[in-house]
Structure formats: structure tokens, C-alpha cells
Amino acid sequence: SSSRSAVIIIGAGVSGISAAKVLAENGIADLLILEASDRIGGRIRKESFGGVSVELGAGWIAGVGGKASNPVWEIAAKFGLRTCFSDYSNARYNIYDRSGKIFPSGIAADSYKKAVDSAIQRLRELESDCVVDVPNGAELPSTPKTPIELAIDFILHDFEMAGNCLGLLLLTVVFKHMSSNYSRDSYNYNAEHVFLCMDLGQVVRELQHSRNGVTVQTEDGFVYEANYVILSASIGVLQSDLICFRPPLPRWKTEAIEKCDVMVYTKIFLKFPYKFWPCGPDKEFFIYAHERRGYYTFWQHMENAYPGSNILVVTLTNGESKRVEAQSDAETLKEAMGVLCDMFGPEIPTATDILVPRWWNNRFQRGSYSNYPIISDNQVVIDIKAPVGRIFFTGEHTSERFNGYVHGGYLAGIDTSKALLAEIRKYERENESKSFLL
Numbered sequence: 001s002s003s004r005s006a007v008i009i010i011g012a013g014v015s016g017i018s019a020a021k022v023l024a025e026n027g028i029a030d031l032l033i034l035e036a037s038d039r040i041g042g043r044i045r046k047e048s049f050g051g052v053s054v055e056l057g058a059g060w061i062a063g064v065g066g067k068a069s070n071p072v073w074e075i076a077a078k079f080g081l082r083t084c085f086s087d088y089s090n091a092r093y094n095i096y097d098r099s100g101k102i103f104p105s106g107i108a109a110d111s112y113k114k115a116v117d118s119a120i121q122r123l124r125e126l127e128s129d130c131v132v133d134v135p136n137g138a139e140l141p142s143t144p145k146t147p148i149e150l151a152i153d154f155i156l157h158d159f160e161m162a163g164n165c166l167g168l169l170l171l172t173v174v175f176k177h178m179s180s181n182y183s184r185d186s187y188n189y190n191a192e193h194v195f196l197c198m199d200l201g202q203v204v205r206e207l208q209h210s211r212n213g214v215t216v217q218t219e220d221g222f223v224y225e226a227n228y229v230i231l232s233a234s235i236g237v238l239q240s241d242l243i244c245f246r247p248p249l250p251r252w253k254t255e256a257i258e259k260c261d262v263m264v265y266t267k268i269f270l271k272f273p274y275k276f277w278p279c280g281p282d283k284e285f286f287i288y289a290h291e292r293r294g295y296y297t298f299w300q301h302m303e304n305a306y307p308g309s310n311i312l313v314v315t316l317t318n319g320e321s322k323r324v325e326a327q328s329d330a331e332t333l334k335e336a337m338g339v340l341c342d343m344f345g346p347e348i349p350t351a352t353d354i355l356v357p358r359w360w361n362n363r364f365q366r367g368s369y370s371n372y373p374i375i376s377d378n379q380v381v382i383d384i385k386a387p388v389g390r391i392f393f394t395g396e397h398t399s400e401r402f403n404g405y406v407h408g409g410y411l412a413g414i415d416t417s418k419a420l421l422a423e424i425r426k427y428e429r430e431n432e433s434k435s436f437l438l
């Protein structure tokens with residue numbers, strides 16, 4: 001079967017939905033969202049676990065309390081989302097070694113200062129482009145080596161505990177307000193009085209584009225025609241071969257896509273019959289210092305969000321994330337229990353349930369979020385965002401200022417649809433006699 005729309009949006013994550021909303025509000029009613037999975041939200045994804053709902057993807061509204069307000073925070077406030085404040089600045093005073101001893105605060109503070117200094121030094125070296133000449137066998141004085149240094153280095157770089165960034169736990173999907181009337185049966189939902197059309201379970205595999213429009217083909221053999229397409233698939237998906245472009249994307253585009261790094265960030269949830277970890281105002285986060293960098297380093301209890309839930313969350317990233325994705329959950333549980341026994345002793349109860357998200361192996365995600373190398377120039381993100389003919393690009397990875405975040409995706413959707421609206425208006429001016437929809 002085949003149908004034609006003015007605009008097809010690929011992906012029902014936050015960027016695709018915010019793009020759809022802006023288009024609809026500006027008179028483009030004839031639009032269709034095609035989503036590969038069977039749900040909306042993309043990387044904002046909650047799941048039931050241990051009797052509560054946990055966020056497998058985005059959990060924090062970052063940067064709240066700065067000069068400019070985070071738009072996602074405004075949405076959360078407007079719709080009365082239950083939020084809960086997290087302050088990770090105390091985590092550095094809850095660092096355990098392998099024998100379960102907490103590092104004295106003086107040592108922790110010294111190691112922390114050393115790690116920050118070394119991060120600043122590395123950044124300066126990168127910025128000044130100077131080549132550091134390391135004599136054979138010698139190590140840079142700033143390289144983290146001991147378990148505590150490795151743990152702090154991990155938190156600073158992989159966990160993104162940047163400056164005085166504040167975190168807030170997001171307990172419901174951000175666009176709750178858009179999806180309240182959402183019904184799986186009709187595949188339609190009401191976004192604040194704007195009616196959007198959506199097909200779920202439609203995996204786009206091919207985009208054939210010309211000066212006249214775009215033909216979209218799905219895995220199940222459905223064919224859709226559109227005047228324009230907005231593609232919100234993640235940078236990891238763009239780097240994979242899921243979507244074939246005919247003609248192929250130009251070289252400047254594929255090169256830019258290759259230059260952007262994909263980060264993997266995994267929150268593993270563990271449910272226990274009872275609590276055995278310390279609670280209290282400064283104990284929400286704790287750290288495990290191991291010789292292996294990033295080995296079950298960063299822990300959080302969920303008592304602040306859900307008192308009595310007896311759930312712990314441990315965060316793994318990149319290499320460690322890929323490693324646990326490839327093994328069974330039973331093996332991961334065994335490793336996590338080993339680490340917890342190191343910290344709290346052998347008498348602690350075994351977790352009764354474990355949840356291990358697999359963002360890297362999910363072919364509609366292929367990672368958790370984009371990361372532009374520190375020394376890459378702005379041209380990379382500009383090229384990633386730039387349209388190719390009638391295909392427009394959106395998603396968190398197209399946000400120049402906030403890539404990697406929900407608000408990055410939200411703002412990118414608005415930006416892309418505004419750029420498309422300008423293009424449509426231009427087309428209409430130049431072709432006064434022809435209607436845009438033909």
C-alpha cells in the first residue's frame with residue numbers, strides 16, 4: 001500500500017514529537033510519524049521494576065537553576081511531574097575500597113582535586129594542540145593510577161558530574177502532556193489540541209529522495225510518499241546500515257556522521273528484599289574504587305524517589321556497558337553482588353531481580369547519546385544537522401549546545417521544523433501557482 005503526506009517524521013522520541021508539534025501548530029496538518037518500536041518516547045523510557053517505575057533512559061533534568069531555564073523543567077513544572085532533587089556532590093565522600101573501608105574525606109578530597117587538575121591540564125593540552133613528549137616508559141604525572149583516582153576520573157569523565165550541575169529525577173515521560181490521550185488502537189494522539197497521526201512498529205529501511213519528494217520504505221514492505229522527511233534516528237543508527245539512502249548521502253554528510261562519537265550509558269537496577277546500605281541526606285550516591293576503571297563504580301539508592309523500594313542502581317559506561325550487554329543477566333548479577341559484598345560484607349542478601357537495559361544492541365538506538373570530540377570544530381554538528389535535499393535531520397545529536405540531553409532533542413525538534421517551515425514558505429513563494437501539497 002502507499003499513501004502521501006506533506007511531511008513524514010521518522011522517530012517518536014522527544015525530538016520527533018516536538019518537531020511534529022511545531023509543524024502542526026504552523027498549519028502543516030498533513031503529517032505522519034513513523035516509529036520503529038511499539039512505543040513513543042525513544043530514549044525516555046520507563047519500565048516497571050520491583051513494584052515501581054524506573055527510567056531506563058533519561059532520568060535527570062540537568063542544569064536546573066542556571067540563568068536560562070531548561071525548557072524540559074518548565075514542562076515538568078507545568079504538568080506537575082513528581083520530581084526529586086539529587087545532589088551528587090557528596091558522592092566523593094562515600095568512596096569504598098575493596099575491603100569495604102570508606103576513604104577518609106581528606107584523601108578523597110585530595111584525589112578529587114588531583115583528578116580535576118589533571119582533567120583541566122589535559123583539556124589545555126588538547127586546546128593548545130601541543131604535543132606532549134613522553135619519554136619511553138615514563139607516564140604522565142597526571143595519569144590516574146590508584147583505584148580511588150580511577151574511580152574519581154571515571155565519575156568526572158564518564159558520569160558527567162560537571163561543575164555544579166544539578167540533577168532532578170524525571171519520574172514520568174517528559175511529554176506526558178502530549179501523550180495523555182494517546183491510544184495504541186487508533187495510533188493517533190492528541191498533543192495539546194493538535195492531532196498527530198502515527199504508525200508504530202514501522203521500521204524505515206529506505207529513503208529514496210529526489211527534487212520532488214521522498215519515498216519511504218519500511219521493513220514490512222509499506223511504502224509512504226512525502227514532500228519532506230524529518231529523520232530523528234540517533235547518531236548510532238545513522239552510523240549503522242539500518243537506513244539506506246538512494247541516492248546515497250553525500251560525502252560531507254557521512255564523514256560528519258562518522259566523526260561524532262556514540263556513548264553507551266547503562267543503568268542497572270537491582271531489587272533487594274531489604275535495605276543494607278546507609279541512608280540519610282548525604283548517602284544517596286556511593287562509589288566503589290577498583291583497579292579496573294569503571295568497574296561497577298557509581299551507585300545510587302532509590303530511597304529518595306521511592307522510599308521502601310529497596311532498589312539500587314549502578315551505572316556502567318562504554319566498554320563496560322558493551323561487556324555486560326553481551327553476557328547473561330545472571331553473570332552481571334553475580335559480578336554486581338561481588339562488588340556489593342566487597343563494600344558491605346558477605347552477609348548481605350542477594351538481589352531478587354535485576355534489569356539490564358541494552359542500548360548498544362538495540363538496533364533502533366545503537367548507543368545512549370552523542371558526544372562530539374572536544375577538539376572537533378562546530379562544522380561537524382552543522383554538517384550533521386544540514387538537510388540533504390528534502391530530507392531534514394533532527395535529534396539530540398543535531399543540537400549545537402545541548403547534544404546528549406533531552407532538552408537538546410526537544411530544542412532540536414523545534415529548530416528543524418522551523419527550518420523546514422522556512423523552506424516550505426520559500427517554495428510556496430517561488431511557485432505561487434502550485435500548491436505545496438501537490
Ligand code: FAD
Nearest residue numbers: 011013014015036042043058059060204395396405406409
Ligand atoms: P530518540 O529518543 O532516540 O528518538 C528517536 C526515535 O527514532 C526512537 O524512538 C527510535 O525507535 C526511532 N527510530 C530509529 N530508527 C528508526 C527507523 N529506522 N524507523 C523508524 N523509527 C526509527 N538526557 C538528559 O537530559 N538527562 C539524563 O539524565 C539522560 N540520561 C540518559 C540515560 C540513558 C541510559 C540514555 C540512553 C539517554 C540519556 N539521556 C539523558 C539522553 C536523552 O535520553 C536523549 O538525548 C533524548 O531522549 C534523545 O531524543 P531523540 O528524539 O533525539 O532520540
